[in-house]
Amino acid sequence: MNMASMGILLIFTVISISVGNAQTGFPSLKCKAENLGQYGQQSLLECVINAPHDDTEILVVTWKKASRPLLVFHKGDLKEEPGYSFAEPSWNIRNMNVSLLITNTAVEHDGLYECMVVTDRGRDKNNTISLKVTAKYSKPTILSNPEAITLDTDGTLTCKSDSGYPGGKLRWFDERDRELTKDSQMEAKPTESGLFQLSSKLVLGQAADVSEYTCGVFNASGGKEQEATFKVNTPKPPEKGFRKELNPATKIAAPVVVIGSLIVGLLLTLLIYRKQSQREHHKVGTSDGEEGDEKC
Structure with a gap:
Protein backbone atom coordinates (compact mmCIF):
# COMPACT_ATOMS: atom_id res chain seq x y z
CA MET A 1 0.00 0.00 0.00
CA ASN A 2 1.50 3.38 -1.04
CA MET A 3 1.51 6.58 1.01
CA ALA A 4 -1.37 8.13 -0.90
CA SER A 5 -3.64 5.19 -0.18
CA MET A 6 -2.72 5.20 3.49
CA GLY A 7 -3.44 8.92 3.70
CA ILE A 8 -6.90 8.52 2.18
CA LEU A 9 -7.69 5.64 4.58
CA LEU A 10 -6.62 7.74 7.55
CA ILE A 11 -8.82 10.63 6.49
CA PHE A 12 -11.88 8.36 6.18
CA THR A 13 -11.14 6.84 9.61
CA VAL A 14 -10.97 10.26 11.25
CA ILE A 15 -14.19 11.35 9.57
CA SER A 16 -15.96 8.15 10.67
CA ILE A 17 -14.88 8.62 14.30
CA SER A 18 -15.94 12.27 14.26
CA VAL A 19 -19.37 11.47 12.82
CA GLY A 20 -19.84 8.67 15.34
CA ASN A 21 -19.02 10.95 18.27
CA ALA A 22 -21.33 13.65 16.90
CA GLN A 23 -24.23 11.20 16.53
CA THR A 24 -23.70 9.92 20.07
CA GLY A 25 -24.43 13.35 21.55
CA PHE A 26 -27.22 14.29 19.13
CA PRO A 27 -30.71 14.80 20.66
CA SER A 28 -33.68 12.98 19.03
CA LEU A 29 -37.39 13.79 19.08
CA LYS A 30 -39.71 10.91 20.00
CA CYS A 31 -43.45 11.35 19.36
CA LYS A 32 -46.51 9.14 19.70
CA ALA A 33 -47.59 8.71 16.08
CA GLU A 34 -51.32 8.08 16.70
CA ASN A 35 -53.42 9.82 19.35
CA LEU A 36 -57.12 9.73 20.27
CA GLY A 37 -59.17 12.75 21.30
CA GLN A 38 -62.69 12.91 22.72
CA TYR A 39 -64.96 15.71 21.50
CA GLY A 40 -65.32 18.44 24.14
CA GLN A 41 -62.39 17.11 26.21
CA GLN A 42 -58.65 17.85 26.36
CA SER A 43 -56.38 16.11 23.85
CA LEU A 44 -52.65 15.48 24.19
CA LEU A 45 -50.12 15.12 21.35
CA GLU A 46 -47.09 13.54 22.99
CA CYS A 47 -43.55 14.52 21.98
CA VAL A 48 -40.41 14.25 24.14
CA ILE A 49 -36.77 15.09 23.30
CA ASN A 50 -34.27 12.33 24.04
CA ALA A 51 -31.19 14.36 25.01
CA PRO A 52 -27.99 12.47 26.06
CA HIS A 53 -26.67 15.60 27.83
CA ASP A 54 -28.44 17.05 30.85
CA ASP A 55 -27.42 20.61 29.98
CA THR A 56 -29.16 20.56 26.59
CA GLU A 57 -31.21 23.69 25.94
CA ILE A 58 -34.10 24.13 23.51
CA LEU A 59 -33.87 26.99 21.05
CA VAL A 60 -36.90 26.42 18.79
CA VAL A 61 -40.18 24.47 19.03
CA THR A 62 -42.81 24.60 16.29
CA TRP A 63 -46.20 22.85 16.14
CA LYS A 64 -48.14 23.07 12.87
CA LYS A 65 -51.33 21.66 11.33
CA ALA A 66 -51.69 21.88 7.56
CA SER A 67 -48.83 24.46 7.47
CA ARG A 68 -50.68 26.64 10.00
CA PRO A 69 -48.50 27.51 13.05
CA LEU A 70 -50.28 26.63 16.30
CA LEU A 71 -47.42 27.05 18.79
CA VAL A 72 -44.03 28.65 18.10
CA PHE A 73 -41.18 29.09 20.58
CA HIS A 74 -38.13 30.90 19.20
CA LYS A 75 -35.24 31.87 21.44
CA GLY A 76 -37.34 32.90 24.42
CA ASP A 77 -40.35 34.21 22.50
CA LEU A 78 -43.52 32.07 22.76
CA LYS A 79 -46.58 32.50 20.53
CA GLU A 80 -49.65 30.28 20.98
CA GLU A 81 -52.95 30.16 19.11
CA PRO A 82 -56.02 30.15 21.42
CA GLY A 83 -56.78 26.62 22.63
CA TYR A 84 -53.17 25.36 22.23
CA SER A 85 -50.34 25.26 24.79
CA PHE A 86 -47.44 23.21 26.09
CA ALA A 87 -48.65 20.24 28.13
CA GLU A 88 -46.26 21.29 30.91
CA PRO A 89 -47.65 24.50 32.52
CA SER A 90 -44.19 25.58 33.73
CA TRP A 91 -42.35 24.65 30.55
CA ASN A 92 -38.83 26.09 30.05
CA ILE A 93 -35.85 25.59 27.72
CA ARG A 94 -34.48 22.74 29.88
CA ASN A 95 -37.80 20.84 29.84
CA MET A 96 -37.55 18.14 27.19
CA ASN A 97 -41.33 17.48 27.18
CA VAL A 98 -42.63 19.52 24.25
CA SER A 99 -46.06 17.81 24.04
CA LEU A 100 -48.97 19.89 22.70
CA LEU A 101 -52.20 20.27 24.71
CA ILE A 102 -55.52 21.04 22.99
CA THR A 103 -57.83 22.43 25.66
CA ASN A 104 -61.24 21.84 24.02
CA THR A 105 -61.22 19.21 21.29
CA ALA A 106 -63.47 19.84 18.28
CA VAL A 107 -64.01 18.10 14.97
CA GLU A 108 -61.65 20.58 13.27
CA HIS A 109 -58.78 19.22 15.39
CA ASP A 110 -58.95 15.86 13.63
CA GLY A 111 -55.99 15.32 11.30
CA LEU A 112 -52.18 15.43 10.99
CA TYR A 113 -49.78 17.64 12.97
CA GLU A 114 -46.06 18.34 12.60
CA CYS A 115 -43.56 19.01 15.37
CA MET A 116 -40.07 20.47 14.84
CA VAL A 117 -37.44 21.08 17.55
CA VAL A 118 -33.97 22.72 17.50
CA THR A 119 -31.59 22.49 20.46
CA ASP A 120 -28.18 24.00 21.13
CA ARG A 121 -26.73 20.63 20.08
CA GLY A 122 -28.57 20.42 16.76
CA ARG A 123 -31.97 19.26 15.49
CA ASP A 124 -33.71 16.05 14.55
CA LYS A 125 -36.07 15.43 11.63
CA ASN A 126 -39.64 16.70 11.87
CA ASN A 127 -42.20 14.30 13.34
CA THR A 128 -45.73 13.77 11.98
CA ILE A 129 -48.46 13.03 14.53
CA SER A 130 -52.10 12.15 13.91
CA LEU A 131 -55.10 12.96 16.11
CA LYS A 132 -58.33 11.01 15.68
CA VAL A 133 -61.33 12.82 17.17
CA THR A 134 -64.39 10.81 18.25
CA ALA A 135 -67.79 11.70 19.73
CA LYS A 136 -70.36 9.21 21.02
CA TYR A 137 -73.83 9.18 19.50
CA SER A 138 -76.91 9.87 21.61
CA LYS A 139 -79.38 7.13 22.54
CA PRO A 140 -81.66 6.52 19.53
CA VAL A 232 -96.03 -3.47 18.11
CA ASN A 233 -99.50 -3.65 19.69
CA THR A 234 -100.54 -7.31 19.67
CA PRO A 235 -103.92 -8.56 21.00
CA LYS A 236 -103.66 -11.10 23.82
CA PRO A 237 -105.59 -14.38 23.41
CA PRO A 238 -108.17 -15.12 26.15
CA GLU A 239 -106.73 -17.15 28.99
CA LYS A 240 -108.11 -20.53 30.03
CA GLY A 241 -110.94 -20.16 32.51
CA PHE A 242 -111.02 -16.45 31.81
CA ARG A 243 -114.01 -14.59 33.29
CA LYS A 244 -114.93 -11.18 32.02
CA GLU A 245 -114.24 -8.50 34.55
CA LEU A 246 -117.37 -6.70 35.72
CA ASN A 247 -117.54 -2.96 35.93
CA PRO A 248 -118.36 -1.32 39.32
CA ALA A 249 -122.06 -0.79 38.48
CA THR A 250 -122.45 -4.43 37.47
CA LYS A 251 -120.60 -5.56 40.61
CA ILE A 252 -123.19 -3.71 42.74
CA ALA A 253 -126.26 -4.71 40.69
CA ALA A 254 -125.45 -8.42 40.53
CA PRO A 255 -125.83 -9.14 44.29
CA VAL A 256 -129.02 -7.03 44.39
CA VAL A 257 -130.55 -9.07 41.58
CA VAL A 258 -129.61 -12.33 43.29
CA ILE A 259 -131.00 -11.23 46.66
CA GLY A 260 -134.19 -9.93 45.00
CA SER A 261 -134.65 -13.22 43.18
CA LEU A 262 -134.28 -15.12 46.44
CA ILE A 263 -136.85 -12.89 48.18
CA VAL A 264 -139.32 -13.24 45.28
CA GLY A 265 -138.82 -16.99 45.29
CA LEU A 266 -139.37 -17.17 49.02
CA LEU A 267 -142.54 -15.08 48.80
CA LEU A 268 -143.88 -17.28 46.01
CA THR A 269 -143.12 -20.36 48.08
CA LEU A 270 -144.96 -18.92 51.09
CA LEU A 271 -147.89 -17.90 48.92
CA ILE A 272 -148.18 -21.35 47.38
CA TYR A 273 -147.89 -22.97 50.78
CA ARG A 274 -150.60 -20.72 52.17
CA LYS A 275 -152.97 -21.50 49.31
CA GLN A 276 -152.37 -25.19 49.76
CA SER A 277 -153.06 -24.86 53.50
CA GLN A 278 -156.30 -23.00 52.83
CA ARG A 279 -157.44 -25.66 50.36
CA GLU A 280 -156.74 -28.45 52.80
CA HIS A 281 -158.54 -26.56 55.57
CA HIS A 282 -161.51 -25.99 53.26
CA LYS A 283 -161.65 -29.69 52.35
CA VAL A 284 -161.57 -30.70 56.00
CA GLY A 285 -164.42 -28.30 56.83
CA THR A 286 -166.56 -29.62 54.00
CA SER A 287 -166.00 -33.22 55.01
CA ASP A 288 -167.12 -32.51 58.62
CA GLY A 289 -170.27 -30.85 57.39
CA GLU A 290 -171.29 -33.80 55.28
CA GLU A 291 -170.87 -36.26 58.17
CA GLY A 292 -173.09 -34.14 60.42
CA ASP A 293 -175.91 -34.14 57.88
CA GLU A 294 -175.86 -37.89 57.61
CA LYS A 295 -176.26 -38.34 61.44
CA CYS A 296 -179.27 -36.12 61.48
Whole structure:
Protein backbone atom coordinates (compact mmCIF):
# COMPACT_ATOMS: atom_id res chain seq x y z
CA MET A 1 0.00 0.00 0.00
CA ASN A 2 1.50 3.38 -1.04
CA MET A 3 1.51 6.58 1.01
CA ALA A 4 -1.37 8.13 -0.90
CA SER A 5 -3.64 5.19 -0.18
CA MET A 6 -2.72 5.20 3.49
CA GLY A 7 -3.44 8.92 3.70
CA ILE A 8 -6.90 8.52 2.18
CA LEU A 9 -7.69 5.64 4.58
CA LEU A 10 -6.62 7.74 7.55
CA ILE A 11 -8.82 10.63 6.49
CA PHE A 12 -11.88 8.36 6.18
CA THR A 13 -11.14 6.84 9.61
CA VAL A 14 -10.97 10.26 11.25
CA ILE A 15 -14.19 11.35 9.57
CA SER A 16 -15.96 8.15 10.67
CA ILE A 17 -14.88 8.62 14.30
CA SER A 18 -15.94 12.27 14.26
CA VAL A 19 -19.37 11.47 12.82
CA GLY A 20 -19.84 8.67 15.34
CA ASN A 21 -19.02 10.95 18.27
CA ALA A 22 -21.33 13.65 16.90
CA GLN A 23 -24.23 11.20 16.53
CA THR A 24 -23.70 9.92 20.07
CA GLY A 25 -24.43 13.35 21.55
CA PHE A 26 -27.22 14.29 19.13
CA PRO A 27 -30.71 14.80 20.66
CA SER A 28 -33.68 12.98 19.03
CA LEU A 29 -37.39 13.79 19.08
CA LYS A 30 -39.71 10.91 20.00
CA CYS A 31 -43.45 11.35 19.36
CA LYS A 32 -46.51 9.14 19.70
CA ALA A 33 -47.59 8.71 16.08
CA GLU A 34 -51.32 8.08 16.70
CA ASN A 35 -53.42 9.82 19.35
CA LEU A 36 -57.12 9.73 20.27
CA GLY A 37 -59.17 12.75 21.30
CA GLN A 38 -62.69 12.91 22.72
CA TYR A 39 -64.96 15.71 21.50
CA GLY A 40 -65.32 18.44 24.14
CA GLN A 41 -62.39 17.11 26.21
CA GLN A 42 -58.65 17.85 26.36
CA SER A 43 -56.38 16.11 23.85
CA LEU A 44 -52.65 15.48 24.19
CA LEU A 45 -50.12 15.12 21.35
CA GLU A 46 -47.09 13.54 22.99
CA CYS A 47 -43.55 14.52 21.98
CA VAL A 48 -40.41 14.25 24.14
CA ILE A 49 -36.77 15.09 23.30
CA ASN A 50 -34.27 12.33 24.04
CA ALA A 51 -31.19 14.36 25.01
CA PRO A 52 -27.99 12.47 26.06
CA HIS A 53 -26.67 15.60 27.83
CA ASP A 54 -28.44 17.05 30.85
CA ASP A 55 -27.42 20.61 29.98
CA THR A 56 -29.16 20.56 26.59
CA GLU A 57 -31.21 23.69 25.94
CA ILE A 58 -34.10 24.13 23.51
CA LEU A 59 -33.87 26.99 21.05
CA VAL A 60 -36.90 26.42 18.79
CA VAL A 61 -40.18 24.47 19.03
CA THR A 62 -42.81 24.60 16.29
CA TRP A 63 -46.20 22.85 16.14
CA LYS A 64 -48.14 23.07 12.87
CA LYS A 65 -51.33 21.66 11.33
CA ALA A 66 -51.69 21.88 7.56
CA SER A 67 -48.83 24.46 7.47
CA ARG A 68 -50.68 26.64 10.00
CA PRO A 69 -48.50 27.51 13.05
CA LEU A 70 -50.28 26.63 16.30
CA LEU A 71 -47.42 27.05 18.79
CA VAL A 72 -44.03 28.65 18.10
CA PHE A 73 -41.18 29.09 20.58
CA HIS A 74 -38.13 30.90 19.20
CA LYS A 75 -35.24 31.87 21.44
CA GLY A 76 -37.34 32.90 24.42
CA ASP A 77 -40.35 34.21 22.50
CA LEU A 78 -43.52 32.07 22.76
CA LYS A 79 -46.58 32.50 20.53
CA GLU A 80 -49.65 30.28 20.98
CA GLU A 81 -52.95 30.16 19.11
CA PRO A 82 -56.02 30.15 21.42
CA GLY A 83 -56.78 26.62 22.63
CA TYR A 84 -53.17 25.36 22.23
CA SER A 85 -50.34 25.26 24.79
CA PHE A 86 -47.44 23.21 26.09
CA ALA A 87 -48.65 20.24 28.13
CA GLU A 88 -46.26 21.29 30.91
CA PRO A 89 -47.65 24.50 32.52
CA SER A 90 -44.19 25.58 33.73
CA TRP A 91 -42.35 24.65 30.55
CA ASN A 92 -38.83 26.09 30.05
CA ILE A 93 -35.85 25.59 27.72
CA ARG A 94 -34.48 22.74 29.88
CA ASN A 95 -37.80 20.84 29.84
CA MET A 96 -37.55 18.14 27.19
CA ASN A 97 -41.33 17.48 27.18
CA VAL A 98 -42.63 19.52 24.25
CA SER A 99 -46.06 17.81 24.04
CA LEU A 100 -48.97 19.89 22.70
CA LEU A 101 -52.20 20.27 24.71
CA ILE A 102 -55.52 21.04 22.99
CA THR A 103 -57.83 22.43 25.66
CA ASN A 104 -61.24 21.84 24.02
CA THR A 105 -61.22 19.21 21.29
CA ALA A 106 -63.47 19.84 18.28
CA VAL A 107 -64.01 18.10 14.97
CA GLU A 108 -61.65 20.58 13.27
CA HIS A 109 -58.78 19.22 15.39
CA ASP A 110 -58.95 15.86 13.63
CA GLY A 111 -55.99 15.32 11.30
CA LEU A 112 -52.18 15.43 10.99
CA TYR A 113 -49.78 17.64 12.97
CA GLU A 114 -46.06 18.34 12.60
CA CYS A 115 -43.56 19.01 15.37
CA MET A 116 -40.07 20.47 14.84
CA VAL A 117 -37.44 21.08 17.55
CA VAL A 118 -33.97 22.72 17.50
CA THR A 119 -31.59 22.49 20.46
CA ASP A 120 -28.18 24.00 21.13
CA ARG A 121 -26.73 20.63 20.08
CA GLY A 122 -28.57 20.42 16.76
CA ARG A 123 -31.97 19.26 15.49
CA ASP A 124 -33.71 16.05 14.55
CA LYS A 125 -36.07 15.43 11.63
CA ASN A 126 -39.64 16.70 11.87
CA ASN A 127 -42.20 14.30 13.34
CA THR A 128 -45.73 13.77 11.98
CA ILE A 129 -48.46 13.03 14.53
CA SER A 130 -52.10 12.15 13.91
CA LEU A 131 -55.10 12.96 16.11
CA LYS A 132 -58.33 11.01 15.68
CA VAL A 133 -61.33 12.82 17.17
CA THR A 134 -64.39 10.81 18.25
CA ALA A 135 -67.79 11.70 19.73
CA LYS A 136 -70.36 9.21 21.02
CA TYR A 137 -73.83 9.18 19.50
CA SER A 138 -76.91 9.87 21.61
CA LYS A 139 -79.38 7.13 22.54
CA PRO A 140 -81.66 6.52 19.53
CA THR A 141 -85.32 7.51 19.57
CA ILE A 142 -88.02 5.73 17.53
CA LEU A 143 -91.19 7.46 16.26
CA SER A 144 -94.06 5.58 14.57
CA ASN A 145 -96.56 6.67 11.93
CA PRO A 146 -99.35 6.02 12.74
CA GLU A 147 -98.76 6.29 16.47
CA ALA A 148 -100.37 2.90 17.18
CA ILE A 149 -99.12 0.11 14.94
CA THR A 150 -100.49 -3.43 14.97
CA LEU A 151 -99.51 -6.59 13.10
CA ASP A 152 -102.23 -6.10 10.47
CA THR A 153 -101.59 -2.42 9.64
CA ASP A 154 -99.05 -0.59 7.48
CA GLY A 155 -96.72 1.87 9.15
CA THR A 156 -93.33 3.57 9.23
CA LEU A 157 -90.74 3.67 12.00
CA THR A 158 -88.22 6.53 12.10
CA CYS A 159 -85.07 6.17 14.19
CA LYS A 160 -82.86 9.17 15.05
CA SER A 161 -79.50 9.66 16.79
CA ASP A 162 -77.14 12.65 16.79
CA SER A 163 -74.02 14.32 18.25
CA GLY A 164 -71.64 11.64 16.96
CA TYR A 165 -68.36 11.64 15.02
CA PRO A 166 -67.11 10.30 12.66
CA GLY A 167 -70.09 9.26 10.51
CA GLY A 168 -71.89 6.22 11.93
CA LYS A 169 -74.77 3.97 10.91
CA LEU A 170 -78.26 3.03 12.12
CA ARG A 171 -79.21 -0.65 11.85
CA TRP A 172 -82.55 -2.42 12.40
CA PHE A 173 -83.22 -5.82 14.00
CA ASP A 174 -86.31 -7.80 15.03
CA GLU A 175 -86.91 -9.76 18.26
CA ARG A 176 -85.14 -12.79 16.76
CA ASP A 177 -82.04 -10.68 16.03
CA ARG A 178 -82.67 -10.84 12.29
CA GLU A 179 -81.31 -7.73 10.54
CA LEU A 180 -83.82 -5.58 8.65
CA THR A 181 -81.48 -2.75 7.62
CA LYS A 182 -81.77 -3.55 3.89
CA ASP A 183 -85.44 -2.51 4.05
CA SER A 184 -84.60 0.93 5.51
CA GLN A 185 -83.31 4.27 4.21
CA MET A 186 -80.66 6.14 6.21
CA GLU A 187 -79.48 9.75 6.01
CA ALA A 188 -76.44 11.33 7.71
CA LYS A 189 -76.24 15.12 8.00
CA PRO A 190 -73.25 17.07 9.41
CA THR A 191 -74.12 19.97 11.72
CA GLU A 192 -72.31 23.29 12.05
CA SER A 193 -70.05 21.76 14.71
CA GLY A 194 -69.12 18.91 12.36
CA LEU A 195 -71.00 16.29 14.38
CA PHE A 196 -73.44 14.02 12.56
CA GLN A 197 -77.22 13.60 12.78
CA LEU A 198 -78.40 10.14 11.71
CA SER A 199 -81.95 9.27 10.61
CA SER A 200 -83.33 5.98 9.31
CA LYS A 201 -86.86 5.05 8.09
CA LEU A 202 -88.15 1.49 8.11
CA VAL A 203 -91.38 0.70 6.24
CA LEU A 204 -93.52 -2.03 7.82
CA GLY A 205 -95.78 -4.35 5.80
CA GLN A 206 -99.14 -5.83 6.75
CA ALA A 207 -99.43 -9.20 8.47
CA ALA A 208 -95.78 -9.19 9.47
CA ASP A 209 -94.62 -11.71 12.03
CA VAL A 210 -92.46 -9.13 13.79
CA SER A 211 -93.73 -7.76 17.10
CA GLU A 212 -90.59 -5.91 18.25
CA TYR A 213 -88.14 -3.68 16.38
CA THR A 214 -84.71 -2.57 17.64
CA CYS A 215 -82.70 0.34 16.22
CA GLY A 216 -78.98 0.37 17.09
CA VAL A 217 -76.45 3.14 16.43
CA PHE A 218 -72.99 1.95 15.33
CA ASN A 219 -69.84 4.12 15.22
CA ALA A 220 -67.43 4.39 12.30
CA SER A 221 -65.44 1.41 13.60
CA GLY A 222 -68.54 -0.81 13.53
CA GLY A 223 -69.06 -0.96 17.28
CA LYS A 224 -72.58 -0.63 18.68
CA GLU A 225 -72.94 2.29 21.09
CA GLN A 226 -76.64 2.40 22.09
CA GLU A 227 -80.06 1.09 21.00
CA ALA A 228 -83.81 1.64 21.34
CA THR A 229 -86.77 -0.78 20.99
CA PHE A 230 -90.30 -0.34 19.61
CA LYS A 231 -93.05 -2.88 20.40
CA VAL A 232 -96.03 -3.47 18.11
CA ASN A 233 -99.50 -3.65 19.69
CA THR A 234 -100.54 -7.31 19.67
CA PRO A 235 -103.92 -8.56 21.00
CA LYS A 236 -103.66 -11.10 23.82
CA PRO A 237 -105.59 -14.38 23.41
CA PRO A 238 -108.17 -15.12 26.15
CA GLU A 239 -106.73 -17.15 28.99
CA LYS A 240 -108.11 -20.53 30.03
CA GLY A 241 -110.94 -20.16 32.51
CA PHE A 242 -111.02 -16.45 31.81
CA ARG A 243 -114.01 -14.59 33.29
CA LYS A 244 -114.93 -11.18 32.02
CA GLU A 245 -114.24 -8.50 34.55
CA LEU A 246 -117.37 -6.70 35.72
CA ASN A 247 -117.54 -2.96 35.93
CA PRO A 248 -118.36 -1.32 39.32
CA ALA A 249 -122.06 -0.79 38.48
CA THR A 250 -122.45 -4.43 37.47
CA LYS A 251 -120.60 -5.56 40.61
CA ILE A 252 -123.19 -3.71 42.74
CA ALA A 253 -126.26 -4.71 40.69
CA ALA A 254 -125.45 -8.42 40.53
CA PRO A 255 -125.83 -9.14 44.29
CA VAL A 256 -129.02 -7.03 44.39
CA VAL A 257 -130.55 -9.07 41.58
CA VAL A 258 -129.61 -12.33 43.29
CA ILE A 259 -131.00 -11.23 46.66
CA GLY A 260 -134.19 -9.93 45.00
CA SER A 261 -134.65 -13.22 43.18
CA LEU A 262 -134.28 -15.12 46.44
CA ILE A 263 -136.85 -12.89 48.18
CA VAL A 264 -139.32 -13.24 45.28
CA GLY A 265 -138.82 -16.99 45.29
CA LEU A 266 -139.37 -17.17 49.02
CA LEU A 267 -142.54 -15.08 48.80
CA LEU A 268 -143.88 -17.28 46.01
CA THR A 269 -143.12 -20.36 48.08
CA LEU A 270 -144.96 -18.92 51.09
CA LEU A 271 -147.89 -17.90 48.92
CA ILE A 272 -148.18 -21.35 47.38
CA TYR A 273 -147.89 -22.97 50.78
CA ARG A 274 -150.60 -20.72 52.17
CA LYS A 275 -152.97 -21.50 49.31
CA GLN A 276 -152.37 -25.19 49.76
CA SER A 277 -153.06 -24.86 53.50
CA GLN A 278 -156.30 -23.00 52.83
CA ARG A 279 -157.44 -25.66 50.36
CA GLU A 280 -156.74 -28.45 52.80
CA HIS A 281 -158.54 -26.56 55.57
CA HIS A 282 -161.51 -25.99 53.26
CA LYS A 283 -161.65 -29.69 52.35
CA VAL A 284 -161.57 -30.70 56.00
CA GLY A 285 -164.42 -28.30 56.83
CA THR A 286 -166.56 -29.62 54.00
CA SER A 287 -166.00 -33.22 55.01
CA ASP A 288 -167.12 -32.51 58.62
CA GLY A 289 -170.27 -30.85 57.39
CA GLU A 290 -171.29 -33.80 55.28
CA GLU A 291 -170.87 -36.26 58.17
CA GLY A 292 -173.09 -34.14 60.42
CA ASP A 293 -175.91 -34.14 57.88
CA GLU A 294 -175.86 -37.89 57.61
CA LYS A 295 -176.26 -38.34 61.44
CA CYS A 296 -179.27 -36.12 61.48
